[in-house]
Amino acid sequence: MQWLVTGGAGFIGSHLVDRIVDAGDSVKVLDDLSSGRLEFLAHHEGNERVAFVKVDLRDLEATAPHFEGVDRVVHLAANPDIRLGTRVTDTDLQHGTVATYNVLESMRRHGVAEIAFASSSVVYGEDAPLPTPEDHGPCIPISLYGASKAAGEGLIGAYVGTFGFRAWVFRFANIIGARGTHGVIFDFIHKLRATPDNLEVLGDGRQEKSYMLVEDCVDAMMHIIGQHNVPFTLMNLGTEDTCSVRRIAEIVIDVVGVNAGISYTGGDRGWAGDIPRARLAIDRLVASGFQPSAASEAAVRQTAELLLREILAEHD
Numbered sequence: 001m002q003w004l005v006t007g008g009a010g011f012i013g014s015h016l017v018d019r020i021v022d023a024g025d026s027v028k029v030l031d032d033l034s035s036g037r038l039e040f041l042a043h044h045e046g047n048e049r050v051a052f053v054k055v056d057l058r059d060l061e062a063t064a065p066h067f068e069g070v071d072r073v074v075h076l077a078a079n080p081d082i083r084l085g086t087r088v089t090d091t092d093l094q095h096g097t098v099a100t101y102n103v104l105e106s107m108r109r110h111g112v113a114e115i116a117f118a119s120s121s122v123v124y125g126e127d128a129p130l131p132t133p134e135d136h137g138p139c140i141p142i143s144l145y146g147a148s149k150a151a152g153e154g155l156i157g158a159y160v161g162t163f164g165f166r167a168w169v170f171r172f173a174n175i176i177g178a179r180g181t182h183g184v185i186f187d188f189i190h191k192l193r194a195t196p197d198n199l200e201v202l203g204d205g206r207q208e209k210s211y212m213l214v215e216d217c218v219d220a221m222m223h224i225i226g227q228h229n230v231p232f233t234l235m236n237l238g239t240e241d242t243c244s245v246r247r248i249a250e251i252v253i254d255v256v257g258v259n260a261g262i263s264y265t266g267g268d269r270g271w272a273g274d275i276p277r278a279r280l281a282i283d284r285l286v287a288s289g290f291q292p293s294a295a296s297e298a299a300v301r302q303t304a305e306l307l308l309r310e311i312l313a314e315h316d
């Protein structure tokens, strides 16, 4: 099986490439290295089953030829920074919506019919019931990033309905673990290294979300992609519990080993467009026979330890 992973040099993508290689398949990575890193794939150097192409998915003509001979696409490339949309309003449109259209169109041109897509819990918006099941609607995202994910899902549905594609759309909770380059744990470690006596937390710290280990995320994707063969599969990927930002701050302070106070900027959310409380219903995932290996708080602690080690090694 020849896979193509967009964003495969990124955090989640590089872990997925590891799994595909473990499964004995071949994989081509398309990435513009805007937030991904070649080091995340360095351990595959010399492996002829892993190919890397630096390309910007916003350019359809440069992207399409790389889909020749591909059996299945996993589309992970996107701007990972939800907050960026408060300052720059076309990033998610270009790297999200337009890039997703270009991936689908490249597939159509080359007769590739299977796509898995990294969507997000943020498509549900902020008025959804908790835990949120996949059939909740209407989905009204409140960030430009969320809008681009909803648009991506819509475009994929259109290619399934119009061109006979098969799709697996995954709505991720917060995915965390080794090689993380963004997100609350990463930010807290960097803040504490700059000011070890105080940790500034955006919002009131009561924001509460689910966290899933990246290994669980990619294992669940591989499990579902292999198992469900209906034209359009929609699946939440997360854990059953949540962890508050206040608790994450305490855990990171403990792991970094400093004696820091915590100050809060106030307000119920980190930034405009942030969703303060998120928990996905994962009944479909569990019914498929997959159980995440770690709950949110354990995943947060494990990630803080791993990221601290990585950050210290980088600055040695």
Ligand code: NAD
Binding pocket: 006, 007, 008, 009, 010, 011, 012, 013, 030, 031, 032, 033, 034, 035, 036, 037, 055, 056, 057, 058, 075, 076, 077, 078, 079, 080, 094, 095, 099, 118, 119, 120, 121, 172, 173, 174, 175, 176, 181
């Ligand atoms: P990441 O930034 O590590 O990975 C994204 C990759 O896409 C990077 O390698 C980047 O270089 C690449 N990329 C971006 N724009 C591109 C373009 N125009 N052309 C080619 N490559 C491009 O982020 P991640 O956390 O690994 O996220 C992977 C996917 O999962 C993204 O679609 C993200 O929106 C989604 N997601 C992540 C989370 C999470 O908690 N990490 C939660 C929900 C959804």
